[in-house]
Amino acid sequence: MKRGPLHVHDKVIVESLHFEHLLHNLSAQGYELIAPTIRDNAIVYDRLSSSNELPSGWTDEQQGGKYRLKRRPDNALFGYAVGPDAWKKFLHPPIRLLWQAKRDSNSFQVLPEDHSCPKYAFIGVRSCELHAMAIQDRVFLSEPYVDPSYKSRRERVFIVAVNCGVAGGTCFCASMKTGPRVTSGFDLLLTEVLRDERHYLVTEIGTELGATVLAEVPNEPATEFDNHFVETILSNTTSHMGRDLDTEGIKDLLYRNYENPRWDATATRCLTCSNCTMVCPTCFCTTVEDVTDLAGQYAERWQKWDSCFTMDFSYIHGGNVRATTKSRYRQWLTHKLATWIDQFGTSGCVGCGRCITWCPVGIDLTEEVRAIRESELAATRSNPGGKDHDAQP
């Protein structure tokens, strides 16, 4: 049913059977589709050729150190929370060639890589993930240094966002004020509705580009009722968060508690496996690796994801500044929830819960913060006249 042109902020209904049409339009425009799909018993982000590959009818059960897929009673396309992959896999790739160099008698030549990359269309981006992208934008796109590869990938990406209809077992975006409602940063925003035998997507236009892509897809204007239903879905998701985190004064709380015994306790559990940093959508640390061919004539520099949990992340002068597990766990948590705020103006955490789910021993950062707060309250309870700790970084 064609009507006049669509505009930014318009809301329309797209029947689920026409979703394939949208994907097809994106492909036709040269976009490589990246969407959720099931691989090795998890919902990951990978190249998609058709909507059949979406995890239709699946959901996930997540807890500390636990992730299972389960069948849903319906055919929802997006009826699950987030999996181990984050979109940073495509914007800030795990392995990237920075440049090559060729030896040339007593000299050498540096051969820069161009920053070309595919035009990606991300399908099914959640609010927490949009916030995570914005957070990484501040890392890589701020003055005085801009990462040209990140910039070009980011600028070219088309985003089909999704309002979450399901809150994950470890989700706490509501606490971090990063969801579940998507508010900005999208080309198209979908809210999936399954009711009364119907299955459709309430679609909001975010950009002119989004309008263009949607134009050829059959759609009808969304009704009052539809919009109201979206609100109901969102409020339902909000009230079913698996976790919560009190962010009140959290920066100063962590700055005051560098010597809290809780760190020692958690260090006995932490394996420094670095899963949390791999799955976290905002963790950005990298290392570089310089390699040559056997003859030593040709060299490459590769950039790779790194983790502050590794033994020699902080190596200088024959030793590691953070040698103990305790210091490394403390570094990660304090960075994510406190020093990040001083560095980039926002928290580094978006409440996606991945670090909780994918920690092999189920360390839960919401529990860690709670324990530290509790320990302070306990201290003041047992010492009512006592002085507060100085709040200093």
Add this chain to the structure above:
Amino acid sequence: MVSTSENTTVGKPASEPMLPRLYRIQRVHLETDDTFTLHLLPAQDEMGSSFAPGQFNMLYVFGTGEVPLSISSNPSDSPLLQHTTRAVGTVTKAMRRLGRGAMVGIRGPFGSSWPLEQAVGRNVLVVAGGIGLAPLRPAIYQLIAQRERFQRVVLLYGTRSPEDILYRQELEHWRGKFDLEIQVTVDRAASTWRGNVGVVTTLIGRSPIDPLNTVALVCGPEIMMRFSVIELEKRGLAAQHIYLSMERNMKCGIGFCGHCQFGPLFVCKDGPVFRFDRIEAVLGKPEV
């Protein structure tokens, strides 16, 4: 010789901070048993960006790797660069084996610089420990070049033994020629050494300084800096008048790799030169 002109940006790196530019080794000077200085000129006849004292470059040895090294040359000799380092790790050992004419890659200059403008009209106390003299040398050159803008300029330099003294000729030159007070001390010496023996902090205690009108620039091993600051504060210097140069693991030099974090600060872009009050709280914390 190319002098700084409007086109030369001071302290601002090339537009592609992740790509090395080629510099040719003019000279390798052995300072001590394990410490050497590379004298470098740009391979291309480019203007080459100048730098501010205290800044560092990332130096690349073909196929081996990169290390962050403070620039230790005179900024007004730009585009000439000098880097002094010990040969202790894979990259610096490989660097040590390079000879005159060999090429290295340079990315930079990066980081913050010694705030000489803050010291104008005041006494300047430079406290250097070991190889910490290298990042301070460019500042000393600038202090000398603009000597009339400062009151007393004092250099206190401590190192392990007389054999480990860096820039020996220069120290003698400075001592003799300019209005610059220099005190050198070593941790240990044979009796043939006729100078001070004892840690450099003891020189601070003895130095007649006006605490209200002095800016201190401190560089050396972290413990030496911490104890030097204790002595400076005992003498009445305020934390806002003391500057340190910090060091941490670096892989990029531009705030992307995350390795150099020191509390909320990135040593590569918030430092390496820090005003003491800014890092006071983190400096004391173990394993941060």
Add this chain to the structure above:
Amino acid sequence: MMHSLESIIREHPFFQGLEDPYIQLIVECAKNVRFDEGKVLFRQNEPADHFYLIREGLVAVELMIPHRGFTTVLTAGGGEVLGWSWLFPPYRWYFDARALEPTRALAFDGKCLRTKCDEDHDLGYEFFKRFARIMTQRLEATKLQLLDLYGVNV
């Protein structure tokens, strides 16, 4: 220009804040000394009858180590104190000391001071307070010196 012994003592940083009556007492134990460059002040194991307040110059405290030769462990310059072996038995020097430059100092007779401090405990307190301070400073500096801060892998 000749200063009286009393005024020299009064001006020396070590005695800062010491009241006049006490200064009068210790003057009797003090004398002005001068060492030429290269002169040995004392040798290890010799009786430690004095301690020195260096006024100006530089003195090396050294030790003869077999196979290594004479090694300087520390130097003391103007305003600094040299020697505390006089405080407790067996009153013998632990190290050698040699003037690296022409050096002027105040030499205090150890026995004289010990006797006066025994007689007047207030004087004793003032003296030992100052000495304790010097010793803690020296100890802290020595710890740092031992750390070999500039060694590789620091």
